Amino acid sequence: MNNKNKVYLDYAASTPVDPIVLKEMSPYFCQKFANPGSLHFSGQIASQAVFQSRQKIAQSLGVNYNEIIFTGSATEANNLALRGVVSHAKSKIQSASWRTKIIISSIEHESVLETAQILEKWGVNVVRLPVNSQGIVDLKVLEKELDNKTVLVSVMTANNQMGALQPIKKIANLIKEFRISTNSKDFPLTSPTSPYPFFHTDAVQAFQYLNCTPEELGVDLMTLSGQKIYGPKGIGLLYIKKQSQPFIQAQITGGSQEQNFRSGTENVPAIVGFSKAIELTDKLRQKEFARLKILKEYFYSKIKKNFPKARLNGSLANSLPNNLNIYFPGISGEKILIALDLAGIAISSGSACSARSISPSYVLLAMGLNNETAKNSLRFSFGRQTTKTEINKTISALKNVFQ
Numbered sequence: 569m570n571n572k573n574k575v576y577l578d579y580a581a582s583t584p585v586d587p588i589v590l591k592e593m594s595p596y597f598c599q600k601f602a603n604p605g606s607l608h609f610s611g612q613i614a615s616q617a618v619f620q621s622r623q624k625i626a627q628s629l630g631v632n633y634n635e636i637i638f639t640g641s642a643t644e645a646n647n648l649a650l651r652g653v654v655s656h657a658k659s660k661i662q663s664a665s666w667r668t669k670i671i672i673s674s675i676e677h678e679s680v681l682e683t684a685q686i687l688e689k690w691g692v693n694v695v696r697l698p699v700n701s702q703g704i705v706d707l708k709v710l711e712k713e714l715d716n717k718t719v720l721v722s723v724m725t726a727n728n729q730m731g732a733l734q735p736i737k738k739i740a741n742l743i744k745e746f747r748i749s750t751n752s753k754d755f756p757l758t759s760p761t762s763p764y765p766f767f768h769t770d771a772v773q774a775f776q777y778l779n780c781t782p783e784e785l786g787v788d789l790m791t792l793s794g795q796k797i798y799g800p801k802g803i804g805l806l807y808i809k810k811q812s813q814p815f816i817q818a819q820i821t822g823g824s825q826e827q828n829f830r831s832g833t834e835n836v837p838a839i840v841g842f843s844k845a846i847e848l849t850d851k852l853r854q855k856e857f858a859r860l861k862i863l864k865e866y867f868y869s870k871i872k873k874n875f876p877k878a879r880l881n882g883s884l885a886n887s888l889p890n891n892l893n894i895y896f897p898g899i900s901g902e903k904i905l906i907a908l909d910l911a912g913i914a915i916s917s918g919s920a921c922s923a924r925s926i927s928p929s930y931v932l933l934a935m936g937l938n939n940e941t942a943k944n945s946l947r948f949s950f951g952r953q954t955t956k957t958e959i960n961k962t963i964s965a966l967k968n969v970f971q
C-alpha cells in the first residue's frame with residue numbers, strides 16, 4: 569500500500585487502480601470525452617476506443633466481441649443474467665401452470681441472492697444448493713433438481729468471503745448431459761434442442777487467479793468486474809454466448825447500446841481501463857497466483873503457531889490464493905477488526921457489501937458454522953502490493969490484540 573504505515577488486506581473488497589490502467593483511461597475524461605454514439609469525428613474516437621477495448625477483452629476470453637456486454641458493475645451483470653433469462657422465458661411461456669425454475673448456490677454474492685429472492689416473488693421456483701463444510705456445492709442435489717423447467721443455473725467460480733473454488737467444469741458437464749438427455753419437447757419453448765438450462769458463473773473473484781475463459785469453464789454466461797482486478801469501479805461485463813442471446817431480455821432499455829442488452833451511454837474511460845486491467849491480469853495471473861499462495865501458506869502457518877485455537881473456515885488448498893477466512897475463539901471478531909484498524913491494518917468481517925451489518929456471514933452459516941463462530945470470523949485478502957513484511961506486521965498486531 570502507498571502509505572508506508574498502513575497495511576491493506578482487503579483486496580477481495582476492492583483493488584487499487586493500476587497506474588498503467590489509470591494512464592490509459594486518462595485521455596478519455598477531458599480530451600476524448602465525446603459520446604461514442606455521436607456520428608462526428610469526436611464520437612468516432614470514443615466509439616473506436618470502446619470497440620478496441622471490447623475486441624481486446626473478447627480476445628483475452630477467447631470469445632467473439634459481440635458476446636461482451638458492458639455493464640455498470642458486476643452486480644448489474646448478475647442482475648442481467650438472472651432477470652434477463654427469467655423474464656424472457658416467462659414472456660414466452662403460454663402455459664399458466666408452468667413454474668419457471670432457477671438453481672443457484674446458497675453462497676452466491678448478494679447481487680445473485682437478492683435478485684433470486686425478487687424472482688421468487690414473481691413466482692419463480694428458486695432452488696438454493698447447499699454447500700459442505702468446505703463451502704463446495706452439493707452436485708447430487710444439483711443433479712436431482714435439474715428438470716425441464718430449469719432455465720438457469722448460477723454458481724460462482726470462487727467465493728468472495730472465503731475463496732472456495734467451485735467445481736464449475738463438473739457442473740457444466742452435468743448441465744450438458746442433462747440437455748442432451750432431456751426431451752426438449754417437454755419444454756414449451758423450444759424444439760428440437762432445448763438451450764435450457766443456461767449456465768451462468770460469477771467469476772468476479774476468480775478471474776484474477778484462474779483461467780476463466782467461458783470455453784474452459786463451459787459456461788453460457790459469465791460476470792466480471794473491473795474493481796477486483798486493479799481496474800476502475802463502476803464497470804462490469806456479462807459475457808453472453810451468441811446462441812444464448814435470443815433468450816435474454818434487456819433489463820435497462822433506452823438508446824439500444826450494448827446490442828440492446830444494456831442501454832445507456834458507454835462509460836468510455838472505465839471500459840478502456842477495464843480492458844487494460846484484463847490485459848495486465850493475463851500477464852500477471854500465474855506469477856501472482858504462485859506468489860500469493862506462498863504468502864497465504866506462510867500467513868496461515870504463523871496463525872497456527874501463534875493462535876493454536878484459531879480455525880480456518882474452508883479449505884486451504886481448494887481456494888483462491890489470496891483469501892483466508894479465520895475464526896479466533898475467545899474474542900469478538902469486531903474487536904479484532906477495530907484493534908487492527910487502529911493499528912493501521914485493514915481487513916474485513918465478511919463481504920464488503922454486508923460488512924457494516926453485524927449479522928453473521930450467510931456464507932459461513934451455510935457451511936455449517938454456528939452463529940457465534942460465523943459472527944466472529946474475519947477475512948484477510950491479499951493482493952499485488954502485499955508483502956511478507958505486511959504479513960509479519962499483521963501477525964504482530966494480532967498478537968497485541970490477544971495479549
Ligand code: PLP
Binds near residue numbers: 642644677679802803
Ligand atoms: N460478485 C462477487 C463474487 C463479488 O465479490 C462482488 C463484489 O464484492 C460482486 C459480485 C459485485 O461487484 P460490483 O461491486 O462490481 O457490483
